[in-house]
Structure formats: C-alpha cells, structure tokens
Amino acid sequence: MELLNKLLNIHSVSGDERLMTDFLIEYVNQRKSQWKVQPEFYFGGEFHDCLLLKFGTPKTAVFSHIDTIGFTVRYEDQLVSIGGPEVENGFDLVGEDALGPIKCRLVEIDGDLFHDFPRAIVRGTLLSFAQVIRINGGFIQAAYLDNRLGIYNCLKLCESLENGWVVFSTYEEHGGGSVPFLLKFIQETSPIKQALVSDITWITEGISHHQGVVISMRDQFIPRKIYLNRIIKLALESGIPFQLEVEGSGGSDGREIQHSPYAIDWCFIGAAEDNVHTPSEKVSLLDLDSMLALYRYLMKHL
Known part of the structure; x- marks a missing residue:
C-alpha cells in the first residue's frame, strides 16, 4: 500500500x-x-x-x-467550493500560501463557508481536506x-x-x-x-x-x-x-x-x-x- x-x-x-x-x-x-x-x-x-x-x-x-474537490479562499475568511464537497463544521482543511503552510477548520454559517485560520489567507489559495488514512x-x-x-x-x-x-x-x-x-x-x-x-x-x-x-x-x-x-x-x-x-x-x-x-x-x-x-x-x-x-x-x- x-x-x-x-x-x-x-x-x-x-x-x-x-x-x-x-x-x-x-x-x-x-x-x-x-x-x-x-x-x-x-x-x-x-x-x-x-x-x-x-x-x-x-x-x-x-x-x-x-x-x-476542495475549496478556494475568497475574501473575509470566506471559502468557495470546488466540485461538490460535503461540508460540516469542524472538517480539517490544509493548504499553503505565500506566507506558509495552512491548517484550519471549515466553518459553515447559514449556508456560507468560512475558515478559522488565525490570519488572513492569500485570496485564491486552494484548500483540501486534511488526510487521515485508516x-x-x-x-x-x-x-x-x-x-x-x-x-x-x-x-x-x-x-x-x-x-x-x-x-x-x-x-x-x-x-x-x-x-x-x-x-x-x-x-x-x-x-x-x-x-x-x-x-x-x-x-x-x-x-x-x-x-x-x-x-x-x-x-x-x-x-x-x-x-x-x-x-x-x-x-x-x-x-x-x-x-x-x-x-x-x-x-x-x-x-x-x-x-x-x-x-x-x-x-x-x-x-x-x-x-x-x-x-x-x-x-x-x-x-x-x-x-x-x-x-x-x-x-x-x-
């Protein structure tokens, strides 16, 4: 494997x-x-x-x-879906922008998607689900x-x-x-x-x-x-x-x-x-x- x-x-x-x-x-x-x-x-x-x-x-x-599938970072911590990912509060997301590696969580509020990373992520950055293999x-x-x-x-x-x-x-x-x-x-x-x-x-x-x-x-x-x-x-x-x-x-x-x-x-x-x-x-x-x-x-x- x-x-x-x-x-x-x-x-x-x-x-x-x-x-x-x-x-x-x-x-x-x-x-x-x-x-x-x-x-x-x-x-x-x-x-x-x-x-x-x-x-x-x-x-x-x-x-x-x-x-x-994945997510594109928009403005004001917003995310836009790529493909058709299932969304649930707390899903771990990962990626990287010009400022370094990113690990954050997905937040859904009234149908809108956000991340909880402590700094602004460079717009256009692509995030994917964190990987855990079992x-x-x-x-x-x-x-x-x-x-x-x-x-x-x-x-x-x-x-x-x-x-x-x-x-x-x-x-x-x-x-x-x-x-x-x-x-x-x-x-x-x-x-x-x-x-x-x-x-x-x-x-x-x-x-x-x-x-x-x-x-x-x-x-x-x-x-x-x-x-x-x-x-x-x-x-x-x-x-x-x-x-x-x-x-x-x-x-x-x-x-x-x-x-x-x-x-x-x-x-x-x-x-x-x-x-x-x-x-x-x-x-x-x-x-x-x-x-x-x-x-x-x-x-x-x-």
Whole structure:
C-alpha cells in the first residue's frame, strides 16, 4: 500500500494538479523499465497537467482523473467550493500560501463557508481536506479515495499492460475540459474505438460493500448497450466478482467521451464508496482488488 499512501497525501485540487503530475512523471520514469511493455510517454505544455501513456498498439483507452474537490479562499475568511464537497463544521482543511503552510477548520454559517485560520489567507489559495488514512476491518478510509484509487488502478495496470492507452486527466471534479483535447491527440496519434473510465462510484440501495467492482450500466449518461454487453460477458467469463449499477445522476470523464466528435464506446468501472466527497470516504479492499483484477482481464480481452 506504499504507492497508495503516497497518492493519498498529494495535494491536487482541480486546477492545481501539478504536484500529482510531477509525482506521476517521476514514478513512470522510475518504474517503466520493470513493466512488461515500455510505453511512449506524453506530457508537457500542450497537455496542461495531463499525462498519456501508449502501450503497444492500443484498441482501448483507460481514463483516470487526477484532481480532487476542495475549496478556494475568497475574501473575509470566506471559502468557495470546488466540485461538490460535503461540508460540516469542524472538517480539517490544509493548504499553503505565500506566507506558509495552512491548517484550519471549515466553518459553515447559514449556508456560507468560512475558515478559522488565525490570519488572513492569500485570496485564491486552494484548500483540501486534511488526510487521515485508516485500514482495518477489510476497508480503507481516507479523503480522496475518489479518485486516488482510480489512479492506483491505472498504475498497477501499467505493470502488465501490452496494448492500450492509459490517460491521466484533469479538471473532472469541476466541469471537466481536458478530455476533448486528449481525445483529439489520441485519435491523431494511435486511434481507439473504446474506453474504460477508472473512477470511484457510490454505495447505494443497490450497491454494497464486499460484492465486487461496479460496472455502471448508466449514470446521468448512457453507454452504448452493445459495448456494455461485451464488458458484462467478459466479466462473467473472468470469474471476478462484480456488481451492476443503474443510476440517474452523476457523471465522469465518460460524459466528455460521449459528447466528443469521435465514435468511441465507453464504460465506467470502479469500486464503490461510502461517505462520498468527505474526509472519510470508505471502500472495501475486496472491491478494490476486484477492480484491479477486472481491468487487467478486460484490457487483455476487449
């Protein structure tokens, strides 16, 4: 779990993903010689803070967003949400401005959000939930399992992947925007017709802990049924535990794939969590293991 611990402790609020990008670049450069296939690696100014890895001759791309929810400091100790964080008086927040490190608490007053740091924080500073990682009883609990587990899944997939794109996107938690230019580059470089979204979904009345990874049949957006049927058939053949999700809200990078000008099938597949968008997101380790296993299987057989 050393890699996951490192991922969970990197600040990467939407719009400020640079620290995560730098970590991923260093990690790939250190580890790629040990992987089954050496990928072509794309990053830099034209990709903003996104990264792309191309293994062999891709048929499928896996997308994982590297940003998190958080808060922007406004005026008079006010905070503005980034994405959709749950808010509760007393949540610990951390960050850093030009004057030094920041650790404070979230204060909600009549629906407005504030911090209690003893000095003014430089306006525009981004704050995130303080990290406390707990692993016990078959669960992991921490802030930002969404989407650190999706990133973790992709990095583990890279170890054995022979053919495919692995794509680390930005901005997903607050409106998206990076996937369109990433898709354009992919389709001009080594085009694909199908994609998987490595992200984290929700525990609901139909989705439980310890029952396997979730294959989403729909959220606010609807994957093409013929592609979904292929994935479910392969999942059944694999023997890996999985659950089927049907929701009417929520979204992911799949939204932007569906809205793109390219005929690319997509499906969201990921472990489910409790306490969504809080400092104590909770995921079953069994479900995480099945997520890792199913991605390995699908990328060999799709």
